[in-house]
Amino acid sequence: MTKNLLEIQALRKRYGSVEVLKGVDCTMQQGEVISIIGSSGSGKTTMLRCINMLEDFQGGRILIDGEPIGYEERNGVRVRKSEKEIARQRALTGMAFQQFNLFPHMTAASNVMLGLIKVKKMARDEARSVAEKWLERVGLGQRADHYPGQLSGGQQQRVAIARAIAMNPRLMLFDEVTSALDPELVGEVLQVIKDLAADGMSMLLVTHEMRFAFEVSSRVIFMNQGVIGEEGDPKVMFLKPQTERLAEFLKTSSFA
Amino acid sequence: MGYTLNFSAVWRSFDQLLWGLLLSLELAIGAILIGAVIGLVTAFGLISKSGWARRPAALYVTVIRNLPILVLILFSYFALPQMGVRLGKIESFVATLAIYSGAYLAEVFRAGLLSIPNGLKEAGLAIGLTPMQIRTSIVIPLMFRNVLPSLSSTLISLFKDTSLAAAIAVPELTFEARKINVETFRVVETWIVASCLYVATCTVLAALMRMVERRLVISR
Numbered sequence: 001m002t003k004n005l006l007e008i009q010a011l012r013k014r015y016g017s018v019e020v021l022k023g024v025d026c027t028m029q030q031g032e033v034i035s036i037i038g039s040s041g042s043g044k045t046t047m048l049r050c051i052n053m054l055e056d057f058q059g060g061r062i063l064i065d066g067e068p069i070g071y072e073e074r075n076g077v078r079v080r081k082s083e084k085e086i087a088r089q090r091a092l093t094g095m096a097f098q099q100f101n102l103f104p105h106m107t108a109a110s111n112v113m114l115g116l117i118k119v120k121k122m123a124r125d126e127a128r129s130v131a132e133k134w135l136e137r138v139g140l141g142q143r144a145d146h147y148p149g150q151l152s153g154g155q156q157q158r159v160a161i162a163r164a165i166a167m168n169p170r171l172m173l174f175d176e177v178t179s180a181l182d183p184e185l186v187g188e189v190l191q192v193i194k195d196l197a198a199d200g201m202s203m204l205l206v207t208h209e210m211r212f213a214f215e216v217s218s219r220v221i222f223m224n225q226g227v228i229g230e231e232g233d234p235k236v237m238f239l240k241p242q243t244e245r246l247a248e249f250l251k252t253s254s255f256a
Numbered sequence: 257m258g259y260t261l262n263f264s265a266v267w268r269s270f271d272q273l274l275w276g277l278l279l280s281l282e283l284a285i286g287a288i289l290i291g292a293v294i295g296l297v298t299a300f301g302l303i304s305k306s307g308w309a310r311r312p313a314a315l316y317v318t319v320i321r322n323l324p325i326l327v328l329i330l331f332s333y334f335a336l337p338q339m340g341v342r343l344g345k346i347e348s349f350v351a352t353l354a355i356y357s358g359a360y361l362a363e364v365f366r367a368g369l370l371s372i373p374n375g376l377k378e379a380g381l382a383i384g385l386t387p388m389q390i391r392t393s394i395v396i397p398l399m400f401r402n403v404l405p406s407l408s409s410t411l412i413s414l415f416k417d418t419s420l421a422a423a424i425a426v427p428e429l430t431f432e433a434r435k436i437n438v439e440t441f442r443v444v445e446t447w448i449v450a451s452c453l454y455v456a457t458c459t460v461l462a463a464l465m466r467m468v469e470r471r472l473v474i475s476r
Contacts, residue, residue, distance in 0.1 A: 054378055083387055091384030101379035105397055105472075114393060115383035160379075167383055 012059030094164030154185030295361025
């Protein structure tokens with residue numbers, strides 16, 4: 001049996017008295033591209049954010065390469081790991097956000113270099129050449145010295161993806177990366193993600209782009225009210241949904 | 257009006273005024289540099305979740321902002337030595353002005369820190385930066401850019417406040433002007449020239465700060 005890259009076991013997450021994740025189980029192999037779909041409030045973004053500890057979670061475990069993320073048992077008590085350890089574990093994954101979140105006071109290249117220098121302890125010159133290589137890969141080699149404010153939304157999102165990928169993560173997390181983009185800029189970002197998928201990058205995507213999820217995913221997860229409602233091969237999921245809820249959701253979504 | 261303006265006596269002592277002006281500038285810059293460090297630490301205290309950090313920071317800001325600065329200056333110079341803290345005139349004044357400006361800057365920085373979008377901190381976390389690295393590489397540099405206009409008006413206020421150092425005989429611009437006034441009896445001329453020096457310096461300071469702002473401003 002191949003070792004799982006990602007293993008989520010009985011994941012539970014509460015905001016105050018509202019339980020948004022009610023026991024999510026999921027495994028993922030190296031090289032898989034999994035799209036997470038579902039209506040807003042179904043917990044898909046929260047699940048993604050638990051994987052890199054941007055959200056604390058109250059129950060269950062998340063393992064990357066068998067290593068428990070965020071929490072450990074000490075004398076039978078579940079405790080949060082140290083900030084330093086969590087920071088190290090966060091670097092196992094890369095994340096691209098809906099709002100890009102580029103550092104506005106740094107050029108595209110410096111955005112990519114920051115993590116390489118501070119986290120990977122790379123020398124400046126080396127970091128610069130790694131940054132240039134990745135900016136080239138996302139089609140922005142000519143824009144390395146531009147500031148985020150001088151770039152279009154699509155270009156900013158591609159820089160943000162380069163910033164995450166340059167850290168050489170085990171797994172990429174994409175959180176609705178095209179939702180904030182003008183329609184004509186969506187394609188260039190999806191193309192970058194497709195290229196990464198073709199390279200064998202393991203990816204978990206929360207997305208509203210059903211057509212894209214259909215084309216690029218090896219598996220689709222449908223989240224419904226804090227649990228996985230249905231999962232499987234995109235062709236089956238989209239063309240022959242097994243549950244009422246998924247069928248309903250697909251009808252209201254843009255997939256046609 | 258039987259007063260005839262005659263500037264010649266003031267011109268003869270003009271270099272004294274310039275030395276005074278230079279000291280005034282040094283006092284203001286020294287105070288804002290130290291005050292900025294105090295203000296930054298205090299601002300992080302003010303936004304801290306821990307009451308142990310927040311309460312002393314809030315107390316410091318409240319006390320200092322409710323004290324007249326002249327009282328603070330006289331207290332530091334005359335009362336503190338009685339309590340065993342002995343500082344020279346200049347050191348005492350710079351320290352006082354730094355503590356004073358620190359309280360004001362703390363509020364400015366606090367607002368600046370709160371204006372940094374949470375998403376940028378999350379982006380820092382996501383690439384594996386520690387909270388401290390996020391502070392030094394992202395939050396503080398962006399905060400300074402946001403508050404530059406307030407920082408510039410604080411610097412100008414502080415520069416004007418240095419005239420209060422005359423009260424403890426620090427030989428800055430106002431002190432020198434008063435000395436020339438007493439020595440030459442050219443009352444009107446002396447204070448006209450001193451006033452012009454204050455106005456000119458403030459104008460130049462404002463222009464310099466605007467240049468810095470323009471260089472650092474972030475196009476969005």
